[in-house]
Amino acid sequence: MELKKEGNFSEWYSKVLFEAGIVDVRYPIKGMPVYMPWGFRAMDYMFGILEHMLDEAGHDKVLFPVAIPQTIFSRESEHIRGFEGEVLWVTHGGKNMLEEQLVLRPTSETSMYPIFALWIRSHADLPLKVYQTTAIYRHETKATRPLIRGREVYWNEGHSAHATRDDAVHHVESIIDIYRRFYEQLCLPFKLIKRPEHDKFAGADYTYAFDTVMPDGKTLQIGTVHNLGQNFAKAYDVMFCDEDGENKHVHQSSYGISMRALAAVLSVHGDDKGLVLPFDISPVQIVFIPIYSKGNKNEVDEYLREAYGRANKKYRCRYDDGDKRPGDKFYYWELKGVPVRVEAGMRDIEKKKLTIVDRLGNKLQVDYDAFDDAILSVIKSYSAHLRDAARKFFDDHLSDAGSFDELADIMNSKRGFITAGWCGDMECVEKLKSLAVDVLGYEGGEMKDRKCIVCGKEGKQVVLGKPY
């Protein structure tokens, strides 16, 4: 199998995701792949990290129904305009038409907020912060891609309600900080970008997005945080009685990170040998491979199994004593992206050593008795290398375009993120789209003056890119 990633990303992605056991796209519905064991575990650990961070920040974990009655779904007018063209409809139960048609949630604002209206009575019930990790559904008509664009999107979505606009703004900032730490743990660089008006979440006051750059230079949105203002609160009567006895609408926010986080992690870190998983999400973190030579199987196993037993108390470990040759085992676990491999053969045993190799190829022999400390430092340096390599690739894909021609040149070569000026007019957006370029928005929400790259009028500096 040829797995050349550079210049061949799209094919690499499909092949590696299947060969490494992440998803199987042969399921007979477009955009609904099967999560295979290795892929689902990695996703499970990934969302586990995020859930833990949200727990620490005082969120409650809930689960709301998958279906939303049509009348409830339609109540927030901006929101319904944004989504009605792409929702899946449940219309029949058995052989009978349902009394009211149901939407499969495309996101959960409209299922949750009518219930928030019942849960929230007074200021003492605020802030309300909940999340759920579940699937949402959209009738994608564009080309689908596993973990990137599909009809069933696995994600973690959070929702909050606050007494004041300030509280909501602060909460949005705290969630941005959580998402930032989440991506740091996955060793994945990103840009925080405030979306332009025409691309904010339907029903939101404003939207911050996390974008990263993929190996083909296209950008990928890997997280969004919306300040919803009081728009949904007014549509769904989410009110509270404040300290003065006055009834007021709450201020809300919602935010989500989907399976796309996994897509980005697999794409950015992977190499020609297959996946390269961040330590914290790998279903197997350390694989132990005994190197047998004639007649010494028991001796090698005894020696290496003790180290395995010790490590297995702290990390997710696997002892691979299968029948394959060591080289075949290396190949298999490299394809799977396992971060660390520990080997021992007679030469190690004689010197009371263990050989540690990380997935990036860094190899060292350590004293058997110093193994616990050595593993810890290997994990640290592995994560640092992963982070550095990803950062280097990311930084290599930052450009600035002083003119439309310059932009066209960049889009014909490495793409990535391009800073440039934009006047705010949709007409100029249309011209950018002729290069398959979108206005991603204002980096960090900052509004710097800069002339429009298309029409030359006064404008602001924005980040451009060709998004997935």
Added chain:
Amino acid sequence: MELKKEGNFSEWYSKVLFEAGIVDVRYPIKGMPVYMPWGFRAMDYMFGILEHMLDEAGHDKVLFPVAIPQTIFSRESEHIRGFEGEVLWVTHGGKNMLEEQLVLRPTSETSMYPIFALWIRSHADLPLKVYQTTAIYRHETKATRPLIRGREVYWNEGHSAHATRDDAVHHVESIIDIYRRFYEQLCLPFKLIKRPEHDKFAGADYTYAFDTVMPDGKTLQIGTVHNLGQNFAKAYDVMFCDEDGENKHVHQSSYGISMRALAAVLSVHGDDKGLVLPFDISPVQIVFIPIYSKGNKNEVDEYLREAYGRANKKYRCRYDDGDKRPGDKFYYWELKGVPVRVEAGMRDIEKKKLTIVDRLGNKLQVDYDAFDDAILSVIKSYSAHLRDAARKFFDDHLSDAGSFDELADIMNSKRGFITAGWCGDMECVEKLKSLAVDVLGYEGGEMKDRKCIVCGKEGKQVVLGKPY
């Protein structure tokens, strides 16, 4: 709030599930309640126990899509006959009719097995054992009840494929053993009953079910294990090449435990004060409540917080230093079902003691320094008491009926499980149904000769009950 459980179970159930924060039935779709934070965490821990057991038994965790194309769904004829009347249909995407209508999975055999056919090539790929924890959908037209009967059913389902019939039979036995251990951990007694032909899973060779008895004397099915034989394998071409190079159909099994496990646990263990949670699934296992008297808040907090800090490393603990009076806190955490409460006030501090009270009301004062050991023994005795009380209730609801009149008497009083003879004819089943009694099946799969309680003909001993 009056929470009398005995003689008032149905009302008790609705009230407690809402007041304790398990589910909210006010969501505007019948049979699709919202899982509230306390309820979802308990369910999460509950399925976590089961997942861990399945992991240990070599299962892989996967996730298959929620939707199944109509043509695929219809391929196993018995199965489709059993389910087509009660499935929910997705027919439209946006404003357009879908090219092929989709079923929301009512169970996942028909979504998984076409993919198993691709995953399984040779005997080396067997056994295949996977599970997923997800929701299934049925268009219930009967009265719904949260966690018992609904249109969205959260569950854990396992699926296996084997080379031989013997392997499948042994696997079914091993799963029965896992489910047995799962319910032991939840302190819940059950009967293992082989369902009669007319009540087995649609498409199975045979079905074993776990049934328990609820406080109102009705029985509740809380788990099923099906030997599917080669029925689905033939419908979905799930084949393997055996050691002799011959292509054969696999033998399969499937099995599931749903949110009903939680319904049974809450119902059987609960009391007039609210929930009584098994230690392992309680979102908070030990709550610490400081008993302040004038001016000693700091001293009490310092004293009790140290014990809390130590316990919190091992258990899920909460320190409740809120503004409410101790009595109100006791009431709140009792309603929630928290297994153990630890208190300390000045009298405890003076004697260097801590007061431990379990949810069943057992109270003891222990030496501060002996706290760690004391907690361990309190947890053990709490679980034993819970198990004993549930067992006593269960045993009190076992009867034998020598005649139809005797059966009628039992059904008019305590109900529960009733052993009696049945000839196997559906006509006699119809007569039993006039008493709202069903033939649950053969206990442990044993076929003992016994004359039919309805017609007097030769038959076998069965277990009868009035199921939910």
